[in-house]
Amino acid sequence: MHLTRFEINPARRDARSLLASPQKLHAAVLAGFPTLTTAQTQDGRVLWRLDQRDHQVLLYIVSPHKPDLTHLVENVGWPTTQGWDTRDYTPLLDRLKSGDEWMFRLKANPVSNRRKTADATRSQRFGHVTVAQQTEWLLARTERHGFSVPHGEHKEPDVAVRGREHLKFQRQSRTVTLTTAVFEGRLHITDPALLRHSLTHGIGPAKGYGCGLLTLAPVKRA
Structure with a gap:
């Protein structure tokens, strides 16, 4: 399992549209995985949560496979300075x-x-x-x-x-x-x-x- 953290740039027009619709954001999250890897498995499923604090908007994803969030970086992130952070979730689960x-x-x-x-x-x-x-x-x-x-x-x-x-x-x-x-x-x-x-x-x-x-x-x- 993996835990991913991605920061959204709320000043971008596409970000405002995405944040207004959980349906659009759900589709955007799933677009970060190959189609055959989005189904629930014995290990887990794709989960996500949006945390908005002050002027920071963070997207957290837990998933059996590593996501590729290039599309989110390009459309709602900071393409030239910042990407996303994915870490192995297993050590925390095991402890x-x-x-x-x-x-x-x-x-x-x-x-x-x-x-x-x-x-x-x-x-x-x-x-x-x-x-x-x-x-x-x-x-x-x-x-x-x-x-x-x-x-x-x-x-x-x-x-x-x-x-x-x-x-x-x-x-x-x-x-x-x-x-x-x-x-x-x-x-x-x-x-x-x-x-x-x-x-x-x-x-x-x-x-x-x-x-x-x-x-x-x-x-x-x-």
Whole structure:
């Protein structure tokens, strides 16, 4: 598995168009791989996430194969000064141990499945829109993904919800509506194998639209 970091130049016209549509960005990410290498494998699948902080826009990609992002550099990057950085993800995956703590960041699509009306025959997905609902959605899924969220100083789960968005964009002839939230906090590893699977296969729905990618960073000690 590989972890790739690419910086987008938001001042470029093509970048503004790309950033406005998760569908276009999904296609641009997949264009960095040969067609036969984009399918999900036992090792993992192509996941991506867009992180926007201050004036910096970063695209992170986790993938079984190394991407070639030349097209992104030429169209939405800095062709003469900067490319992209791809690193082997295996050393980090191999060092995960039960009991270890890490800081984490996850952009997800928190949803519930329920019937729209009492007489409906099929359930539909509805996005959670409040911070409380979105936090509860994550905490209800941590065990199956190999981690728990410990409590912080105020005896509350050590996780915050950032960057909440309600997106609408076109996919072919229909409008896609997507509710997303960025979770940042601290996790405690309970099952390394499950956590590795979560890191390489993603968490929750809408993975093709930039959701589901969980990344880790060392805990900063005072």
